Amino acid sequence: MSPARTQLMIEFNVSSTVALLPLTLYVLALGFGPVIGGPLSETIGRYPIYAASIPLGALFTMGAGFVHNIGGLSFLRFMAGLCWAPVLAVAPGTLSETFTPKNRGPVSAVFILMPFLGPGLGPVIGSFVVNRKGWRWTQWTLVFFSILAMIITAFSHETFHPVIKRRLMKKRGMKVDPPPPMAARLKMFALVAVVRPIRMLLLEPITGFICLYVAAEFGTLFSFFAAVPYTFGRVYQFSIEESGLVFLSIVIGCFLGLITVILCDVFLYRKQAPKYPPHQIPPEHRLYPSMIGSIGLPIGLFWFAWTARPGVSWASPAASMIIFAWGNLCVFVSTMQYITDTYHGSVVASAASANSLARYGFAGVFPLFTIQMYEKLGIDWASSLLAFVALALLPVPWVLFKYGPNIRAKSAYETVKFN
Numbered sequence: 001m002s003p004a005r006t007q008l009m010i011e012f013n014v015s016s017t018v019a020l021l022p023l024t025l026y027v028l029a030l031g032f033g034p035v036i037g038g039p040l041s042e043t044i045g046r047y048p049i050y051a052a053s054i055p056l057g058a059l060f061t062m063g064a065g066f067v068h069n070i071g072g073l074s075f076l077r078f079m080a081g082l083c084w085a086p087v088l089a090v091a092p093g094t095l096s097e098t099f100t101p102k103n104r105g106p107v108s109a110v111f112i113l114m115p116f117l118g119p120g121l122g123p124v125i126g127s128f129v130v131n132r133k134g135w136r137w138t139q140w141t142l143v144f145f146s147i148l149a150m151i152i153t154a155f156s157h158e159t160f161h162p163v164i165k166r167r168l169m170k171k172r173g174m175k176v177d178p179p180p181p182m183a184a185r186l187k188m189f190a191l192v193a194v195v196r197p198i199r200m201l202l203l204e205p206i207t208g209f210i211c212l213y214v215a216a217e218f219g220t221l222f223s224f225f226a227a228v229p230y231t232f233g234r235v236y237q238f239s240i241e242e243s244g245l246v247f248l249s250i251v252i253g254c255f256l257g258l259i260t261v262i263l264c265d266v267f268l269y270r271k272q273a274p275k276y277p278p279h280q281i282p283p284e285h286r287l288y289p290s291m292i293g294s295i296g297l298p299i300g301l302f303w304f305a306w307t308a309r310p311g312v313s314w315a316s317p318a319a320s321m322i323i324f325a326w327g328n329l330c331v332f333v334s335t336m337q338y339i340t341d342t343y344h345g346s347v348v349a350s351a352a353s354a355n356s357l358a359r360y361g362f363a364g365v366f367p368l369f370t371i372q373m374y375e376k377l378g379i380d381w382a383s384s385l386l387a388f389v390a391l392a393l394l395p396v397p398w399v400l401f402k403y404g405p406n407i408r409a410k411s412a413y414e415t416v417k418f419n
Contacts, residue, residue, distance in 0.1 A: 004126065004135030005226075006240075011135075012070040016371050020226065021070065022077040024364040027222065029081030030088065031360030035193040037086025038349050041093065045163035049090045050153045057083035058146035065139035080142075088115075088356070097159040109262070113254055116329050119221055120250030123228070127244025196347070197354035205407055206342060206400065207351050210335045211358040213393045217297060217328050219362030220386050224250070224321070226370035231379050236314045249318045253325025257293065260326065261333045264288040283341035283416060284404040286334050290397035293330025297390040300324030305383030335397065342404075344414045 008019040060080035300323035308317040
């Protein structure tokens with residue numbers, strides 16, 4: 001929707017901020033994915049989540065393509081995001097249940113890339129669609145992708161082992177234990193998906209600081225939706241399609257980040273195995289990519305800030321976005337691996353929910369004030385402000401690497417005890 005901002009302003013006679021509301025509400029809705037999808041899928045299974053959420057999201061998206069007021073468009077975009085969000089939480093479980101650890105790497109890599117490739121490829125496709133067909137076709141294009149997803153889902157099967165086991169037992173006439181009472185399930189749902197994530201965000205240092213760091217940089221990534229067309233249009237007189245192509249820098253950076261994560265895993269993390277008992281490598285060794293990537297975040301943003309100006313080639317700020325995207329993916333992947341290795345059981349799901357709420361919350365809000373910030377401060381100081389935020393948060397993975405065992409020992413939640 002970000003390439004359509006100008007068309008929405010003209011058609012609905014609204015400000016730049018209001019024109020970005022459909023994007024903001026859609027992204028905010030994605031933050032509820034683990035909150036809704038995770039606990040629900042462990043009650044009814046993975047397949048019903050896919051079978052229901054994808055068509056519902058497509059219906060709301062189709063409606064968004066026909067609506068004639070900004071309020072209706074914003075509401076329908078929010079509902080589409082809310083319907084599609086559970087898939088974000090259910091997919092990792094499906095992968096772990098479908099592929100063995102030995103064969104899971106390439107598939108997991110593709111899945112990890114998606115939240116970052118979306119902000120890279122989406123504006124590229126959207127800019128051409130908006131410029132040649134109009135903003136409504138951005139919604140109908142999503143419907144076409146949804147139809148493809150529905151076809152794939154139709155040939156899929158349930159993967160959640162407890163649900164499969166119950167079905168087999170019923171089919172064979174064996175006694176099946178009744179599910180827990182609805183009240184107990186709702187209580188557990190609220191604890192895992194809502195209460196504990198909020199508590200961990202506010203009171204658990206590991207989760208709180210990681211979520212703040214990842215959310216701030218994810219928000220910065222989404223601020224490029226507004227900053228890139230503004231900067232390259234004003235400084236280099238780029239058209240909407242040319243500005244969209246700049247986002248390919250994000251795609252390149254994401255692939256470089258993934259390569260970095262894999263290399264760190266092979267040459268740094270796995271090298272620790274002989275030093276510890278089996279399956280007891282301290283989770284702090286997952287942080288190598290984030291420590292490396294944390295340096296790239298402020299470098300990329302300062303580079304963008306002070307080279308996006310007349311007299312300097314457009315290729316320079318575009319290249320800086322590669323460095324930022326590389327660092328962003330390194331930080332996200334390794335910190336999520338760290339959280340997964342640090343906590344036990346349902347606490348991992350709560351930490352993931354906290355991360356998702358914070359990440360998409362920041363990502364939804366940042367574009368709303370980006371244009372105003374760039375107009376008031378200028379491209380150089382507005383981008384530098386984001387760079388200073390990245391610089392202030394840079395120590396997070398380094399501190400966790402050095403003091404992580406002591407912080408884990410004082411956690412109010414169950415964490416791994418080996419150091």
